[in-house]
Amino acid sequence: MRNQLSRRTQSLAPSATLALDQKARALKAQGKDVINLTAGEPDFRTVPAGERAALQAIEEGFTHYTEGKGDEGLREAIADKLRRENGLSYSPADIVVSNGAKQSLAQVLFALLDPGDEVILLSPYWVSYQQQVLLAGGVPVEVPTLEGKGFHPDPERVAQAITEKTKILVLNSPNNPTGALYTREEIQALMDLARRHDLWVLSDEIYEHIAYDGRKALSPAGLNEDAFRRTVVINGVSKAYAMTGWRIGYAASPQKELIQGVAAWQSHLTSAPSSISQRAAEGALRGDLGPVEAMVAAFQKRRDFLYPVLSSIGVASPAAGRGLLLLHRLGSLPRGNHQLPAGRGASGGSGGGGSPRGSLRLPRLLAPQLCYLRRGAGKGGPAPQGMVCREGSSMRRAPLTMASRAMEGWQVK
Numbered sequence: 001m002r003n004q005l006s007r008r009t010q011s012l013a014p015s016a017t018l019a020l021d022q023k024a025r026a027l028k029a030q031g032k033d034v035i036n037l038t039a040g041e042p043d044f045r046t047v048p049a050g051e052r053a054a055l056q057a058i059e060e061g062f063t064h065y066t067e068g069k070g071d072e073g074l075r076e077a078i079a080d081k082l083r084r085e086n087g088l089s090y091s092p093a094d095i096v097v098s099n100g101a102k103q104s105l106a107q108v109l110f111a112l113l114d115p116g117d118e119v120i121l122l123s124p125y126w127v128s129y130q131q132q133v134l135l136a137g138g139v140p141v142e143v144p145t146l147e148g149k150g151f152h153p154d155p156e157r158v159a160q161a162i163t164e165k166t167k168i169l170v171l172n173s174p175n176n177p178t179g180a181l182y183t184r185e186e187i188q189a190l191m192d193l194a195r196r197h198d199l200w201v202l203s204d205e206i207y208e209h210i211a212y213d214g215r216k217a218l219s220p221a222g223l224n225e226d227a228f229r230r231t232v233v234i235n236g237v238s239k240a241y242a243m244t245g246w247r248i249g250y251a252a253s254p255q256k257e258l259i260q261g262v263a264a265w266q267s268h269l270t271s272a273p274s275s276i277s278q279r280a281a282e283g284a285l286r287g288d289l290g291p292v293e294a295m296v297a298a299f300q301k302r303r304d305f306l307y308p309v310l311s312s313i314g315v316a317s318p319a320a321g322r323g324l325l326l327l328h329r330l331g332s333l334p335r336g337n338h339q340l341p342a343g344r345g346a347s348g349g350s351g352g353g354g355s356p357r358g359s360l361r362l363p364r365l366l367a368p369q370l371c372y373l374r375r376g377a378g379k380g381g382p383a384p385q386g387m388v389c390r391e392g393s394s395m396r397r398a399p400l401t402m403a404s405r406a407m408e409g410w411q412v413k
């Protein structure tokens, strides 16, 4: 056959997070006792309103193609959510529903970028941004956020990175992987820059509900009329409603031409997302936020437990300690007694592209394996609400050894 893969495919780096997740699953399938700290997904069950709506969709025979941009009922539910929770006024026509926020992001980039257009990414950032920009022919331009500043954006640095070719600024708050939640002032300063240089702003709000200590995420689109026009809001049901497997995300923008462009891409790539998943997402969005709040409260408890444990062995980043994920410095791991016994391993995620060298984030939203730490710490008692503890000998392991093992495992694989 003539040639092999296209140059585009050859240059594509597969998602490191998914590759690690696959590896951990394969090891588990072989019966190995693996702690999977890869994909950033809630270990909670999908909210009941979502599950019920899906079952009803099947019973009613709602199992055929939907409108390409997504079923009207779901787009109405999304518009209502954006009005109710974010104070943003979109009509269902301003929204395209896709197979997860990941596809929404990719399609917006494909719809906007010409070869050579530059896209500013605040690093460390989620792995897929860079690869998606490259696939769309764009040029990713990294602007670091610094640990010393809590990984918050520095508008002056962003300003220095803007050139005549800059077309898009990507924002992600709460941030994966640093956990930083941007302040109103920071967002205001970035949006002022976007207005001055006439940039599009891609606001990835997939983690908006997962904010701790009573803090709230702010959508840049809500700042003023100009910000509303130049921001494309990306969100979905994956994280907030524990619906990662249903694959529903969306893009919202009042720019008709952009939305038509995104819909055109989708019409050739996937026609529309699964009808059943769309009904499930509609059910979740129309349901109450009680289960979401309970889940976030459980995550906060885990954060409150884990952070001091990791700090005590000197690997937690104080800057990232309050956020949705914990970022750690592998370089500062204590040396010595944390060998992996045969057949035992752990797999950690490097969900952030452009991560500080030698860092590791602990994803899965501080998942239940932390029970090991709690029980192992000799504190005993029932697991904190929202934690599902697996019975077994590993529970008796010492907490610091366990934390070290998780990271050591990640290093050696």
Ligand SMILES: Cc1ncc(COP(=O)(O)O)c(C=O)c1O
Binding pocket: 040, 099, 100, 101, 102, 103, 126, 172, 176, 204, 206, 235, 236, 237, 238, 244, 248, 249
């Ligand atoms: C920052 C960020 N954006 C988007 C996504 C994709 O979300 P979805 O599952 O809706 O495609 C993820 C998933 O990990 C993420 O971390």
